[in-house]
Amino acid sequence: MATAVWKKIAAGEIDPVYLLTGLEQHIFDSTIKRLKKALPDLDDASVIRFDLEETPVEVVIEEADTLPFLEDRKLIIAGNASFLKASDKNKEKVTHDLAQLEIWLKNPSPTAVVVFVAPYEKLDARKRITKLMREQATVIEAERLQGKDLFTWIQQEAGSKGARISADDAEVLVKMAGDDLLGLSSEIMKMATYLNGEGEITKAVIESLVPRTPEMDVFRLTDAYVTGKVAETIAIYHDLLRNGEEPIMLTSLIAGHIRLMFHVAALRKKGYQQQQIAKTLNVHPYRVKLMMENRSVPSEKRLLVILQNLASIDYKLKSTSGKRERLLELFFMESLR
CATH class of the missing domain: 1.20.272.10 (Zinc Finger, Delta Prime; domain 3)
Structure with missing residues (x-):
């Protein structure tokens, strides 16, 4: 679960390679935000982004193995790791040296934190690279939350903003705003700000501040x-x-x-x-x-x-x-x- 990994990151236990997969963009964003906060003296120049649909993975590896300038570790975000899902040869723009990636994953750079983002519902579990990535990387499944898990997340999100919300009112919020975590986070922030960072998000507050779609x-x-x-x-x-x-x-x-x-x-x-x-x-x-x-x-x-x-x-x-x-x-x- 993402929360367990986030606790380790907050405690300074940062792994060299992460794999973020699933459909919840908010979990991707939250993980990267937490890594930025946890890495000491990390500035924007040390956060490097690649699109793996445009850039070969060996370029990411080369960057990871290059020593950072003035910082202990750099943060590399490698998005759209499509080589982990079922391939469509007609749509692939670049060829990745997956053999080199396999070697690197077994001995990743100690001066870089590399986050592979695979924003897909399913990965191809039959692929050797997928199996190895799951074995060597710290994996966060960004699955859509549901039921009690969703309501618990809403309560935790409200708590992180200094507000409170009951499980019943969390259900009211979902009925009005939908279940997308990014949208819910935005609405919770707005209501917490309205309450000056303290107090309870009630049904009346939700109905007055959250626009219905x-x-x-x-x-x-x-x-x-x-x-x-x-x-x-x-x-x-x-x-x-x-x-x-x-x-x-x-x-x-x-x-x-x-x-x-x-x-x-x-x-x-x-x-x-x-x-x-x-x-x-x-x-x-x-x-x-x-x-x-x-x-x-x-x-x-x-x-x-x-x-x-x-x-x-x-x-x-x-x-x-x-x-x-x-x-x-x-x-x-x-x-x-």
């Missing part, structure tokens, strides 16, 4: 609609219209959410668990969790009817020049019987 409001709108809360559905819809959202775009987002509900229900019926469903549909497990916990979700048959009706609404919206807003509003007012 159209996608999150559509999530709320669709959830209200399928549970038969007509008044709430119409209220959210009018809020979206006041914010400049177009009925055609909203129809598309709602249809996407309904399709996701249908697929979650179908896979659940086949015995799939939350994690399996999320992986199969390539969506965050937290969204799947909310749908699985919602006992008011209509049957698969009814969801297909809603999708057919939305397709009809979409056609009318694209072929009429009248008041388009009214078409979708009438759709929301229909009963879900």
Whole structure:
């Protein structure tokens, strides 16, 4: 886990080679920030960046083996280590001397800290270089957090900014701002600043300071609609219209959410668990969790009817020049019987 490695870095236990892999950019940024802070007397000139889609890895090795100027160690960031994933010969711009990298990994430079960044969901575990990198480097899997882990991270992030937040209110924050760690970190910083670095981030603070994204409001709108809360559905819809959202775009987002509900229900019926469903549909497990916990979700048959009706609404919206807003509003007012 990233937190265990971060504790070692903060204690001055810095390894010569790191491998950061996964999709959470915030974890990459936080790790590099912590390394910069932990390395004594490190200035910007001693932080060197390479793009491995443009530069051969042997150039990185040569730089790592070159003695730093005035500092004990330099920090090298080698991004886009695509040679660790399944290769696509047609897209590769440079050829890497992986044999040289293998030799170097077994005896890395003592005067450099090299961070290989592989921002990909999966690496090719069959490759010799991937196996060796995992053996020789300190690996941080920047996986998307979910459930209690996500809420715990939010509480820790708030604490690092001098604020507090309960697990329940952390869930409110995720519902409003999404689950991207970089975006959540930014919103937590904003709220902590509002609280002058002390106090509690409550639901009221979140609702007053965190802007809702159209996608999150559509999530709320669709959830209200399928549970038969007509008044709430119409209220959210009018809020979206006041914010400049177009009925055609909203129809598309709602249809996407309904399709996701249908697929979650179908896979659940086949015995799939939350994690399996999320992986199969390539969506965050937290969204799947909310749908699985919602006992008011209509049957698969009814969801297909809603999708057919939305397709009809979409056609009318694209072929009429009248008041388009009214078409979708009438759709929301229909009963879900």
